[in-house]
Amino acid sequence: DGTHVVMRARGTTRSGRTFGMAKGAASYAYQAVRWDDQGADLVAPYVLRRAENQDQEGEA
16 A cells, blocks of 8 residues: 555564555465565564654654
8 A cells, every 4th residue: 555664573674665465374464565675575564663653763
């Protein structure tokens, strides 16, 4: 849907935009993310945060 998100996992931070969901054998649907630095992945939703929320937390 184009939501700007940030992923923080395993000591890395990446930002990108959502573009869909993939349903599979997991108990939740994976989020499709197109990264700002190229490429795309299916990402577990619990490691994603809206980028706007991250910016506000960083300023506090």
